[in-house]
Amino acid sequence: MTRHQRFEIRIAGFGGQGVVTIGRILGTAFSVYGGQNSVNTQSYGPESRGGACRSEVVVSEGDINYPYVRNADVLIALSQVALDTYIGELKEGGILVFDPDAVTRIPPAGGYLRYAVPTVALAHETGDLKYQNAVALGALYALIRNRIEEAPLVKALRQSVPPKTINTNMAAFDKGKRYVQSHFSREA
Amino acid sequence: MNRLCLNATYCKGCLICVEACPTGAITASDRINSKGYVLPREGDMRRCTGCNLCETVCPDFAITIETEDDSGE
């Protein structure tokens, strides 16, 4: 009974930042267009706005039994509370993407590969705060290119957002991707 | 002159207080706080009559007005 490697991504913030949508898009990209198994789950406080909210995607070549993150390879933190809550479960040397305008305190230990991406500012540049999650998705893609191609992600993104916002979402995705590519050296 | 007292922890930037203020004494600030909210701030407080409508309609018990006799005690 072979046991396959798991690749675990966690996105956290507060309700209304599109955290859940990122998870759904990633899962669709991996499992419908990317040929891998994935499980996407989400937590939600009773607060639908302003409360703790996280979305996770566990990816594997084989079956995925335990559906939740055990030892996250990637954490995207869009608020300080989110970082404080989940930084402890990010793998030693894991990838940490955060919004420097929202997240100001990061514990020194952990050896994380840190990527400060101003998702709120870049979203406003694209036209509206609601594109913050597409920016974050683009930034994430630039950091996990060895795990997934761009085409499945783009297909999943287009399929998961209201039709009239597809172009702006794509623009936001590109903004996030290019920001990472330009601000962080290639081998990061 | 009356002063605006705002609890920035409780306030969620709904700005109903600004809408309810009959004289436009308070207004929305121009920056977003760490939670992504736009908070109310003092506008032209000379217009404030101390009617307390802002305090009464606040959904989060976050705003109140300090009048002279409040602060004068």
Added chain:
Amino acid sequence: MSNNEILKPGVYYLQGAQACFEGAIMAGCRVYAGYPITPATEIMEHAAHRLPRLGGRFIQMEDEISSASVLVGASWAGAKAMTATSSPGFSLMQEVISFAIMTETPLVIVDVQRPGPGQGYITTGQEDVMQARWGHHGEGSIIALSPASVQDMFEFTIEAFNLAERWRTPVLVMAEETVAHMRERLIVPPLDTIPIVNRTKPQDMGIASEHYLPYGHAQVPPMATWGEGYNINHVSLVHHEDGNVTRYSPTVHVENVARIHRKIEGNVDAIARIETRELEGCRHVLICYGSVSRTGIEAVLEARAERGIPIGFIRLHTLWPFPEKQLRDLLPDVDVIFVPEMNLGMMAHPIMEALRDRCRRMVSIPSLGSLHSPEMILARIYEELQ
């Protein structure tokens, strides 16, 4: 079913809640009545969106009691009907479930379990598994399935309708918030490969209305539909095979209720399903159900691979009727039985009763409000066996 709104064969990435109702559509469900309750509302919202496109009807009722009651009326008028609720709503539906058992009314109730008692919380749980069996007043039995994946939510809902129609009984899908909210790949097979069962009607057996016994003819009586001239009187008072409730006698009472009971409890082999993995030569076994089985198999595989512990895995697909004989046939003799549940130990009791002379001891591993982590189960296994 040429309606092009039906899900086409292929690969989808759906939430368990959506997969659940897509299964209902496949099974032929065309009436849904429900009431908002976290964490089951997504199923209702999907039904509201999908049903009118399929020539079906959706209604949001004023509460869970009326929602379940709608299913009874719809079923009697010939429709396959379903609702989905969560634990507090499930409590409210118990009287109607009892009613559906006695009147032998096919219907499906999905219970997306959350912690209790009271408001409890809105996350996941398995605290209704005894209520599923014993929540309704009176004797009689019930069928309850336990899905653990998005694919299960699709397939078990189809199975639930088939069982309801086949055995003329209410069927429960004891889901959990974990599985209802999880998104995973759903593979829809070619439609003609999906078995669909419809209730036997008196016409199918050549029984004319004047000879029709609504509760007779067979252990699973054929069921007439309103509006087809069979003058069927649905009654839930103790009754004769023809529905007569006035000529009461203790023997009639026993025959009536015992038949309904035996109809389910006497056909466990045809109804209940168990999944096993790594059982050969195992000295210990982990028995679980629902989403906990996902942590269970992860822990079993790790315990075997990392520490060579001879532990097998059994997953109950069906909670009720409880597959006691099947369990006994599987386990001649083991040392320790581990039973992880998202409650303080419920299915542990029938499991213990079934295997009391087949094991040294049983270890219940409780978790309330969240799914066990693999570490949590492994810690107990290592602690007990090392």
Added chain:
Amino acid sequence: MKKHPMLKYLKEEGPAGPRLPLIMCPGCGAGQVLNYALHAVDTLLQEDALRKEDFVFISGVGCSSRLASHYLNFDSGWTLHGRALSVATGALLANPRLRIVVLTGDGDAAAIGGNHFIHTCRRNMDMTILCMNNGLYGMTGGQVAPTTPIGKTTTTTPYGNVEDEFDLCRLAQTAGATYVARWTTAHPHQVIKSIIKGVRKKGTAFIEILSQCPVHLKTSPVEMFRNMKKITVPLKKSAAGPVEGKIPVGEFCDIKKPDWIERYQNIMDQLSE
């Protein structure tokens, strides 16, 4: 810095840490209704011979009912969905002097609680019911409610609501409540006055408060608050007949009728002579 005067009636924090800010979404009307209720109680405590311990807040389930629980520095009960009025009835039977304020919503009171709602009014049970009507189910994500206008799309009426809505005030009045009023969250002083009247009045006082749900109606709190005046019309102005597309607000009914406790007390008094 001066604190909001009604904070003295809230438990800002406890041994397990802070309880505020309130869990409600930004601009939700429920917080305003609580603010108005506390202003009313504040006045009653000053003007009437009432003590804080005489007041009990009872709520059902939903956004409307979420605030009576661990936020209030009062006796309070967060009961089952739709059952607040029955729990309140029980409290009255045990101690008729209690001044009961029920926080409920359109779904909680008129859907799952509908049966208890009409019977409580029929019995004229002495309590003040604050029914926050936001026209949908907020806590569960924006489903249709018995107060959702016909034609409206919600998550469970994706193609438009096919059902007519209740007029909660007519319902309460017809069922027997002796004080019935409707205001909106944009009528703070009127709401406070009605609550004071309701608490002082023997019998069932039903006060419907149209309340905004910015998140599920996808409209800014300010716009919704501003609209409250536009979508309503004072009752006096609509006496001649309903004003198209405007919801009448005001006092629908203010009559005297012995309440349940008083009638039952007569029997108890006779039996004890």
